[in-house]
Amino acid sequence: MAPASAAGDDLGVARLRDVVVDSVHPARLARFWAAALDGYAVAPYDEAELARLRSTGVTSTEDDPTVLVESADGGPRLWCQRVGDPAAAARPGLHLDLVAADTADEADRLVGLGASVLARHADHLVLADPEGHPFCLYPAG
Numbered sequence: 022m023a024p025a026s027a028a029g030d031d032l033g034v035a036r037l038r039d040v041v042v043d044s045v046h047p048a049r050l051a052r053f054w055a056a057a058l059d060g061y062a063v064a065p066y067d068e069a070e071l072a073r074l075r076s077t078g079v080t081s082t083e084d085d086p087t088v089l090v091e092s093a094d095g096g097p098r099l100w101c102q103r104v105g106d107p108a109a110a111a112r113p114g115l116h117l118d119l120v121a122a123d124t125a126d127e128a129d130r131l132v133g134l135g136a137s138v139l140a141r142h143a144d145h146l147v148l149a150d151p152e153g154h155p156f157c158l159y160p161a162g
Contacts (some may be wrong), residue, residue: 037097039098040117041099041101042054042099043109044101044102044104045103045107045152046103047085047086047101047103048085049151050088050151050152051090051099051101054099054101055090057150058092061090061091061093061096062091063089063090064090064091086102086103087101087102088100088101107152117157118158118159119157120158120159121161122160122161124145124158124159124160128146131158132148136148145158146158
């Protein structure tokens with residue numbers, strides 16, 4: 022049997038919806054990833070969501086324990102969620118791989134946003150976001 026096409030047949034196969042990143046400060050980390058990723062933005066807060074947050078004691082979106090970063094083209098969403106232990110937040114069980122046409126320029130841009138370069142390899146760079154989560158940057162192509 023042929024696999025389902027991207028456009029169509031639902032065979033009940035799972036699809037990636039969200040990537041969740043543990044964080045000490047979700048709003049700050051969400052802003053980093055929204056700026057780092059092409060076509061992504063922190064999801065806007067509507068009045069219903071603000072009311073929900075207030076009902077839980079959160080009075081500022083800066084203190085939101087779960088901040089959503091969305092793709093304009095419907096790609097996987099990124100959730101930044103608060104964890105109590107900073108050491109746990111820095112030890113993800115997975116990481117993101119990014120691609121860019123010019124990895125040197127993109128690495129400079131990401132460092133300007135708050136990332137740090139952890140390692141340089143022949144075919145990619147390993148960086149860390151502002152909270153220490155590692156991610157890789159590969160050349161496109």
